[in-house]
Each structure stands twice: as structure tokens, then as C-alpha cells.
Amino acid sequence: MEKYVPAPARAVFNLLQTNFTADAASWEGKCIISVKQFGLESLAKLFEVADEMKKLVKESGGDQRLQGRLLATLFFENSTRTCCSLQAAMLRLGGSVVSVNETTSSVKKGETLQDTIACLCSYCDVVALRHPQQGAAVQAVTATRRPLINAGDGVGEHPTQAILDVYTMVSELGGVEGKVITLVGDLKNGRTVHSLARLLALYACELHFVAPPALRMPEDVVRDVTARGRATVTQSDAFDAVLPRADVLYVTRVQKERFEDAAEYEALRLVYRVTPEVLARAKRDMVLMHPLPRVGEIAEDCDDDPRAAYVRQMENGMVVRMALLALLLGKA
Structure with a gap:
């Protein structure tokens, strides 16, 4: 019936x-x-x-x-x-x-x-x-x-942002299987990372969710990813610890429009910032991505680095x- x-x-x-x-x-x-x-x-x-x-x-x-x-x-x-x-x-x-x-x-x-x-x-x-x-x-x-x-x-x-993001990773790295992918920033409010994490769960990759405690990835997204049983997931606020192993560093802005308290936004907006000095500690063939717009979390000095893929991403x-x-x- x-x-x-x-x-x-x-x-x-x-x-x-x-x-x-x-x-x-x-x-x-x-x-x-x-x-x-x-x-x-x-x-x-x-x-x-x-x-x-x-x-x-x-x-x-x-x-x-x-x-x-x-x-x-x-x-x-x-x-x-x-x-x-x-x-x-x-x-x-x-x-x-x-x-x-x-x-x-x-x-x-x-x-x-x-x-x-x-x-x-x-x-x-x-x-x-x-x-x-x-x-x-x-x-x-x-x-x-x-x-x-x-x-x-x-x-x-x-969803279409997540699809183009995975397409960019495949284009830049030749595939996603076995890669270490680190998502950094406002993982609570960023719809791009919610869709991207769920899509990456189709692959046997290693996912690191890096955010301050107030901006951690929502539990329903984490459950969806782990339920697939393919990708491994770790969560922390320790950006420096995961950076050297990342094949993809996917940075997101802290979303001002989702905050009711301006002071809380100001305290969190640049907790993580990618600069040339930060990139010096990353893999030489790492892919740096951002769904854009950016508001300071990736310094413009990084734009000429061949690892910066956000224009190709667009x-x-x-x-x-x-x-x-x-x-x-x-x-x-």
C-alpha cells in the first residue's frame, strides 16, 4: 500500500x-x-x-x-x-x-x-x-x-556551492579519496560548509572541523557525516595543529549577519587568519579555498601564492x- x-x-x-x-x-x-x-x-x-x-x-x-x-x-x-x-x-x-x-x-x-x-x-x-x-x-x-x-x-x-567546491578539489588534486581536508571558521552558521561536509562524506577522506567553541559544526551535520561511515571526522579549535597535514584548507568568514551581539562578532571574526606566514607552515601543494566573500580571514598578500585557488573556484x-x-x- x-x-x-x-x-x-x-x-x-x-x-x-x-x-x-x-x-x-x-x-x-x-x-x-x-x-x-x-x-x-x-x-x-x-x-x-x-x-x-x-x-x-x-x-x-x-x-x-x-x-x-x-x-x-x-x-x-x-x-x-x-x-x-x-x-x-x-x-x-x-x-x-x-x-x-x-x-x-x-x-x-x-x-x-x-x-x-x-x-x-x-x-x-x-x-x-x-x-x-x-x-x-x-x-x-x-x-x-x-x-x-x-x-x-x-x-x-x-548545494551548488558544495558541488563546485568538490569539483575544484578534484580539479586541483586529481581526487578527494585519502585527502586531508580542513574546514576552518564559522562552521555553525556557514551553509556552504554544512553542504560541503555532507558531500565530502561520500569519500574516504579525513575531515578536520576547526572552529572556536561558539562556532562549532552543528551536531546534525556531524551525525550525517559520520553515519556515512567513509570519512573520519575530528573537531577542535587548534588550527596550528592540523595545518601542516592539510591537503585542502577551506576557510570561511564569520557571518556577521547571523549575530545579534556585535561585540561577540568582533571577538570571533578574526580568530583564524591565513597570512603568508601561515602558508609557510602548510604543504607546498596544499589547496587554499574560500567560498567568498572574505572579510580579512585570508590576507590579500596570499593571492599570488599558487596554492590560492579561490579565483579558480569562482x-x-x-x-x-x-x-x-x-x-x-x-x-x-
Whole structure:
């Protein structure tokens, strides 16, 4: 007998049963809400398409496979990289973009998120949503008739960032298996590291979560990672102790917008800071990453170090999102 699911929750129930595979048909028309929808086979497929997109951009700038298709970027929080890379991805594949934010939408008049999503689905072929409320992307799924991409929901998840981060690690190191990966900074509020840790749990790697006690990785994320049984996890606030072994150093900013107490933010914001002197103690082939923006936690003096990969990381963001759009719209 089919499990009974109340009608308003049926879309969410169906979403949670959606897992992408190596078959491109498994992607078409689907929503991307959580990294929990991905496995090694689906990531390999996505990375294969992303490699093709990288080659396409280098050789010709793009193509017209998404001509006549329209992306809506609905962003209720500020964004540079995620919003612009999604728009650039759509434009490079011949599509068009409609942009909506909290100041231009009827949310200012009291419209619900579901009604806004339903409206955009009447005009567009795919929607990318960023929202300050954790769980907003799941809420939006109840109203969508089109593929929907979670572009960040509060302190919840940021799946496309995590995917491009793993793609960058694979591109820089040749793989993730057996690597020592250290995540440093605001692990409590950083949705990028919440998604990234869960995605890295697919690999037999060594994960170090380094944060002051007030900004430790949430327990639900740690449980999800350890439950996979592949990655090993350690937590501490001892940055200097783990630095020399790191193959990847992934630094995040302390998120001022998540603090109610300004004094607490000021006390924590630069607890860890990467400088050329710090890099001198790291492996010569270590990869230094950051989801950006940065606010002092990586000194600008580090930018010329060949280990600094955050510009390449940004470039990878566009080609990964080109691959995602092509797959979701059946044009990979």
C-alpha cells in the first residue's frame, strides 16, 4: 500500500525520494534542494558535463542549447558569485534571465513565498532561490512546477556551492579519496560548509572541523557525516595543529549577519587568519579555498601564492552551474 502523504507535503515527500544518477534522464525537470540527493555516480556525471562546459567556454564562449529558455533568480539575500554565475551560466548557453529580489517583488506587499514561486513558474523554465530562512527551499517546492535550485537557505544548505567546491578539489588534486581536508571558521552558521561536509562524506577522506567553541559544526551535520561511515571526522579549535597535514584548507568568514551581539562578532571574526606566514607552515601543494566573500580571514598578500585557488573556484562555479542548468533542462 502506498504511504499516505498529506497533499501539501506530497511535493516535499517526492523531492526527498529524488536521487540523481549517471543517467541524464534522472536530472531533467528535477529540483536541487540538498546535497543528500547526490551520490558518487551522479557527481561523476555532473563533473563530466562540467568539464565539457569548461572546454566549451574556453573554445567558443558558449552555445545556444538553452535558447528560448528563461531562468528566474529570486534572491532575498545579497549575492555576487552565486547570482552572477547562475546568470552567466544561463546566458552562455543561449538562455535569458529574469531577476527578482526582496525590494522588487510583491513580498514587500505581503505576498507569500509560495505565491511568488507560482508566479515565476508561469513565466520561467527554472528558478534559483536564495532566502534567509532555513528550509525555505523545501517550502518553495510545494509551489513549484519547474526545476528549482536552492541557492542558499539561511544557515541550512548551499548545494551548488558544495558541488563546485568538490569539483575544484578534484580539479586541483586529481581526487578527494585519502585527502586531508580542513574546514576552518564559522562552521555553525556557514551553509556552504554544512553542504560541503555532507558531500565530502561520500569519500574516504579525513575531515578536520576547526572552529572556536561558539562556532562549532552543528551536531546534525556531524551525525550525517559520520553515519556515512567513509570519512573520519575530528573537531577542535587548534588550527596550528592540523595545518601542516592539510591537503585542502577551506576557510570561511564569520557571518556577521547571523549575530545579534556585535561585540561577540568582533571577538570571533578574526580568530583564524591565513597570512603568508601561515602558508609557510602548510604543504607546498596544499589547496587554499574560500567560498567568498572574505572579510580579512585570508590576507590579500596570499593571492599570488599558487596554492590560492579561490579565483579558480569562482570560475568553476560558472561551469558547474552551466552543467546543472543543461542537465535540469534536458540539454546536457
